[in-house]
Structure formats: C-alpha cells, structure tokens
Amino acid sequence: MRLFRFFVPAALLLSAVSCSGKSSQGAPPEVDEASATRVRRMTRAEYDNSINAVLPTTPPLVMTYAFAPEDTILGFSTHDRLQVTALLADQIDVAANNLAEYGKNQLRADWTCSADVPELECAERFIRGIATKAYRRPVTDEDVADLLALWQEARKGTDPGTAARVVLQGIFSSASFLYRTELGAEGAAANTVVRLTPHEVAAALAFAITAGPADAELLAAAEAGQLDSPDEREKHARRLLATPAAQKHLYRFVEEWLGITGQANLTKNNQVFPAFSAAFKVSSQSETRAFINHILTERNGSVRELLDADYTYADARMAYFYGTQPSMPDGTLGRLPLPPERAGILTHASVLATYALFDSSSPIRRGKFIMHRLLCREVPPPPATISIIPPEPVLDRTTRERFAAHTNNPTCAGCHRTLDPIGFGFEDFDGLGKHRTEENGLAVDASGAVELASGSVPFTGAAALARVLATSEDVGNCVPLQLFRFAMGRDESAVDEHMLTDMRASFRANPEWRLGDALVGLVRSPYFVHRRTSSPE
Known part of the structure; x- marks a missing residue:
C-alpha cells in the first residue's frame, strides 16, 4: 500500500515549506545575489545514510540495494535533477515496508508504553522523536497530527506494534524524508535573497561532506544559532572530514x-x-x-x-x-x-x-x-x-x-x-x-x-x-569546480563565481591541494547559506 504520493509536486512543496527552526529572516543579507531555492531528491547513498541515522545497523539489503541506478550529469550522480520514476516509487514503497518491519522491532522500546502512560501520549513521543530524525528538522504540529492519525487508524483492530510499523512506513515514504530542502524560513517575499534555516544549513553542510544528515554536534550548533558563523561552519566541516563517512564520500x-x-x-x-x-x-x-x-x-x-x-x-x-x-x-x-x-x-x-x-x-x-x-x-x-x-x-x-x-x-x-x-x-x-x-x-x-x-x-x-x-593552475581551478558540481548537485552559473573563488582560494592555500580544503572554502562562503526565492508565476 502506498501511504504517501510523495512524488506529487504540490504535496512535496507543502511539506517542504513547513520547515521550522531559528532563522536570520529579517536580518540584512550578507549577499545581494544567490542561487535559487530548491527541493532535491536524495541519492541512494544519502538515503542509506539517512536510514542509518534513524535505524542504526540496518542491513544493506533492506535499503537501496535493489533501487534503479542513478543517471549522471557532468559525470556525477549527485545532481539535483534526480526524479522519482514509477519504477523507483515502487522500489521505495518496498524499501519503506521492509524498513518499517525492521524498525518496529529495533525501536520496540520507543513505542512500547508502560501501563500508567496513555497510549496516544506514548505514540506522540515516539512519532516526534523518529520523525525529527527522519525529516532532519524539528517536526511541526501538523506533521505530528498527520502521523498520529495514521497511528490511530492502523490501531483499529490491531496491536501497537502494527501501528508503529504503519507510522514508520509512512515516514520512510514521505516527501519530508525523501527530499532535502533549501528554501529558507517560511513566509519570505518572492525574488528575495534569504538565509537558509539553521537546520537546512546543518543538513547542507553534512550532506556536502558526508552524504548523510547532520550528527548530534552539528544539530546542537544549529539549535544554538551558531552556524551563521563561517568559523563555526569550518570547525564542523573539518571535524566531519576526519570521519569514515567523509572519506567514503570523497572516494x-x-x-x-x-x-x-x-x-x-x-x-x-x-x-x-x-x-x-x-x-x-x-x-x-x-x-x-x-x-x-x-x-x-x-x-x-x-x-x-x-x-x-x-x-x-x-x-x-x-x-x-x-x-x-x-x-x-x-x-x-x-x-x-x-x-x-x-x-x-x-x-x-x-x-x-x-x-x-x-x-x-x-x-x-x-x-x-x-x-x-x-x-x-x-x-x-x-x-x-x-x-x-x-x-x-x-x-x-x-x-x-x-x-x-x-x-x-x-x-x-x-x-x-x-x-x-x-x-x-x-x-x-x-x-x-x-x-x-x-x-x-x-x-x-x-x-x-x-x-x-x-x-x-x-x-x-x-x-x-x-x-x-600536478602543478598546473588550470587543474587548480578545475578540481574545485568539479567538487562544487559533486557537492552542490548542480552545474555552476554566473552567480556561483563568488563561491568558486572562495573554494579555489582555500584549495590553493595549502601546497598539497587538499580536497577537504576546497570543501571548507565552500561551506565558509556566505553564498553557501543563502538562496534566492522564486519569482511569482
């Protein structure tokens, strides 16, 4: 049973703009131009890493092993034009069902209620905790209400474990899980430069370096409003670059x-x-x-x-x-x-x-x-x-x-x-x-x-x-550009020249030309955390 028609654009955008969190909305922007806001589908690697953040030790065969292969643009499979075809939608449904069955057992302690706690209170606590991890942002009351209604419907004539499985299946097939957003805070005027929300910045930084969601330290920095600082973003970027996940992504x-x-x-x-x-x-x-x-x-x-x-x-x-x-x-x-x-x-x-x-x-x-x-x-x-x-x-x-x-x-x-x-x-x-x-x-x-x-x-x-x-300035210019295309998931445009300049300066600062330094230059750039909202139709 397909629980969410996550590939319907209208439903996706309604889900995407509900992101919340502390924001610099209303503050003068650091830049007067930026790339466009966007919603992008996760790659298979990003999907697997996001699942592992919610359900550690998930067996690989439960995840994207059987997913249709991704196409490439400019040589990279990380581009933001990845689509959900009918075939992939069916494969995601199967994966969500398998993950829900596995997660129901792995998370038993989270959805099991003691006798002195009302079941719906316990279910809401379970939903808030899991959905916050899966959606990579604080969940809204509307998110929780929808999932709680799903719990109640599934609970009719069944046990709490079945309800937990149905809720997990809904989470893992929802647009909020399958897509990453770079939209800024809700309510921004059209055709204006906005700063991404703190959780969007944390996600963009983490996915660029590790192909996975933000870890606890990065999320704490987002909650504290610290990611406005380029030094703070660099600190977390360098910390993540030392992890096996970053080395796998760079490989x-x-x-x-x-x-x-x-x-x-x-x-x-x-x-x-x-x-x-x-x-x-x-x-x-x-x-x-x-x-x-x-x-x-x-x-x-x-x-x-x-x-x-x-x-x-x-x-x-x-x-x-x-x-x-x-x-x-x-x-x-x-x-x-x-x-x-x-x-x-x-x-x-x-x-x-x-x-x-x-x-x-x-x-x-x-x-x-x-x-x-x-x-x-x-x-x-x-x-x-x-x-x-x-x-x-x-x-x-x-x-x-x-x-x-x-x-x-x-x-x-x-x-x-x-x-x-x-x-x-x-x-x-x-x-x-x-x-x-x-x-x-x-x-x-x-x-x-x-x-x-x-x-x-x-x-x-x-x-x-x-x-x-190995000593050519032409290569010194090209490698950061290739890394930009890979990490940002798109080809470059004129507005990206400032960000590329920041990447190249950081890359060349060390005579060894280190890939991690180029990524540090990327996340330090003010253009990394700003987007321009769409013009009205």
Whole structure:
C-alpha cells in the first residue's frame, strides 16, 4: 500500500515549506545575489545514510540495494535533477515496508508504553522523536497530527506494534524524508535573497561532506544559532572530514570525477592483450581503490600526490605487469615504487585501460579525459557528417599514425588541434596500460603538448604529463569546480563565481591541494547559506 504520493509536486512543496527552526529572516543579507531555492531528491547513498541515522545497523539489503541506478550529469550522480520514476516509487514503497518491519522491532522500546502512560501520549513521543530524525528538522504540529492519525487508524483492530510499523512506513515514504530542502524560513517575499534555516544549513553542510544528515554536534550548533558563523561552519566541516563517512564520500567523488566507476564492466580482446583476465581486472581495480583510499586517509586528500606520486599500492600481479619486483606476498596489497615511466593515478593500468578501446589504445579518449575531467574544458561532439568510428588496427602503422590520418579532416581540426597532442602523449602505454617503446615493430612517438592558460607545454609520455598537471593552475581551478558540481548537485552559473573563488582560494592555500580544503572554502562562503526565492508565476 502506498501511504504517501510523495512524488506529487504540490504535496512535496507543502511539506517542504513547513520547515521550522531559528532563522536570520529579517536580518540584512550578507549577499545581494544567490542561487535559487530548491527541493532535491536524495541519492541512494544519502538515503542509506539517512536510514542509518534513524535505524542504526540496518542491513544493506533492506535499503537501496535493489533501487534503479542513478543517471549522471557532468559525470556525477549527485545532481539535483534526480526524479522519482514509477519504477523507483515502487522500489521505495518496498524499501519503506521492509524498513518499517525492521524498525518496529529495533525501536520496540520507543513505542512500547508502560501501563500508567496513555497510549496516544506514548505514540506522540515516539512519532516526534523518529520523525525529527527522519525529516532532519524539528517536526511541526501538523506533521505530528498527520502521523498520529495514521497511528490511530492502523490501531483499529490491531496491536501497537502494527501501528508503529504503519507510522514508520509512512515516514520512510514521505516527501519530508525523501527530499532535502533549501528554501529558507517560511513566509519570505518572492525574488528575495534569504538565509537558509539553521537546520537546512546543518543538513547542507553534512550532506556536502558526508552524504548523510547532520550528527548530534552539528544539530546542537544549529539549535544554538551558531552556524551563521563561517568559523563555526569550518570547525564542523573539518571535524566531519576526519570521519569514515567523509572519506567514503570523497572516494566516490574521485571515482566519478575521473570517470572510473564502470571498471567492473571493462572487457578487452585477449588475442591483443593476453594479460587481460578476470584476475587482472580485480588486481588493477584493487590497486586504484587502495591508492585513492591511501591518498584520502593518509595524505589528506592531496590532489598533487594523487597525480604525481612515485608509488602505488598493488599486488604481485600488478608489480610484474609494471616491470618491478613485488615486495609483498602473492594476493596481498603493498606499497610499490613506480618505475620512472609512471606517475600517479593517470598511469594506473585500470585508468589507462578505461580510456582505451577494446583492441587498442585511444588517443582521442585519453585526450578528452584530460580535457574534460582535469582541465574542465568541454569538447563539443563531432559534426553529424563526420564518421566517429575509430580506424581499424593495422600491422604496418602505429596507433598514432592511424589516428593522425583519421583526424586530419579540416572539419575536425578545431577540436583535435588541442585534443590529439594530449592523447598522443599517452602512446607509451597500450590499451591495457602496459608500457611500450615499440608498436608493430615501429618506434612509439609519445611526444605531446597540452594547452594551458600559461601557454602550450610540451611533454613526452604520460608520466611527464601527470607531473605537468600536478602543478598546473588550470587543474587548480578545475578540481574545485568539479567538487562544487559533486557537492552542490548542480552545474555552476554566473552567480556561483563568488563561491568558486572562495573554494579555489582555500584549495590553493595549502601546497598539497587538499580536497577537504576546497570543501571548507565552500561551506565558509556566505553564498553557501543563502538562496534566492522564486519569482511569482
């Protein structure tokens, strides 16, 4: 039974504007412009984390395991255009029912009444406590009245445990649980800049850093009206950045930013790449996962070290593939010095294989990867009249020669003039990420150039490019922008330039370029806590 038609926009907005809490409404705003107010659906990760805040130790199979996968915009699944399709609505109903059954038992002490307490008084106390956690804000009397009516209806002819289950099902399928609001206090005039409510600020900060709701300390700061202070917001941001939840969230960012979330589905032609196997795929992915986690947990999320580290964490299979001697037993991961032709994550076999073709390398894919992901430059699609089918491998030419002939069409030159020199610089690695100096008996030419704001920078080989990018101001500008898109769940607009300036200044303040510092710059910005209300229709 679907208890709430949470995907009906009118019902959603009525629920959303009921947020309450201490507010700076009426005080002069710190900014004269801001992004628009909005209501956004939680992602699957945010849903799971929100459930765990209400029902700790909930088994994963009870949550979003079977939910439809999320689409991506600008490479990120955290965007605010996520919808509730008919399929997802049914899946949420099933999850809410399962969660309610599990929660009824886990929360028995909360809804069970002693003989000397009226049942409705006990039920109201239970509802207020659970709904406040689930809705991430103080509940209104209207919220409580609706849920109490649901309790009373379910109680007819049944026991209190059944009523508790029905109430929990209603909470977990309601708009107030499934959607996050950034609306400010109720009653603001149209087309004005308003400050978010304290609980909205707490939620925005927590979700940006941990993909989950505010914890007890952050909620206490919201209740005390302390989150108006950028120093206070920074204090909580840095505290949360040290938690496993933040490191897991940042790991997801790095994966989506670099476009390597689909590695489990990677396939290669075994006749061309005999080293490729299911075991190789596991080893190469494990290497990249361990290296990213090391950077996040031990190196404070240093982007420079992510790009130009002279070591990795790999097993013996990857050590032999890289041409070095393993220092660890078979099947275990250990710190491995990289040979000079490799540097950082861009030369991981898993990344190089991702940005390659089934049977060869791909200068175009690798060049576009750098342009789009690390330099934040859009590459327009080719004209409809141009064939985008890559040239077939041949035995009398190198990949560089084949692709150069393919992309020399004058119609393509505008894009490929900057794209190809980057991709050709990766030609010292084949389509599986194996280093090479020859291809088809011919010498490999891995010379390239990358266009930066400071001018064209020549390089030879992917490791040299990684070292160039690790000190490039272009990358220093791009990474905070990518993190903004991920954390804020939307693409940038002109009004966000001030917030991006704050993020970039904080990011660059430390020579290591730490991801957490960019997030601190985000939450400190006054533009983070302000929104502009909608204009009247």
